[in-house]
């Protein structure tokens with residue numbers, strides 16, 4: 264927890280206990296959880312937690328580039344910012360996997376025009392687990 268405290272302080276975020284627990288959960292669970300999943304996982308440890316708090320805390324982390332939001336058509340999921348990577352979404356089980364591919368950077372002409380804040384590269388199809396069950 265001390266590491267998380269330092270990390271949050273370093274990013275000018277007041278390291279409240281709730282914020283640290285939410286960040287720890289994201290760091291330890293690379294499952295790209297939704298707000299609901301985070302709330303359910305932590306409700307017992309943080310009895311005063313609300314979904315609004317989870318949502319606001321995530322927004323704060325996103326604003327400080329600690330967490331990225333993955334916008335899928337039907338839901339938003341959250342991911343601790345680590346190395347650049349892409350995602351693979353299974354159409355059958357909805358699992359979201361990390362794919363170790365760094366998204367391409369902009370070519371010279373485009374990078375003069377645009378400042379990139381985030382890039383989301385999403386593949387979808389059928390995961391290995393679901394290929395076996397057909």
Ligand SMILES: [Zn+2]
Nearest residue numbers: 353356390393
């Ligand atoms: Zn699957």
Ligand SMILES: [Zn+2]
Nearest residue numbers: 342350360361
């Ligand atoms: Zn990811």
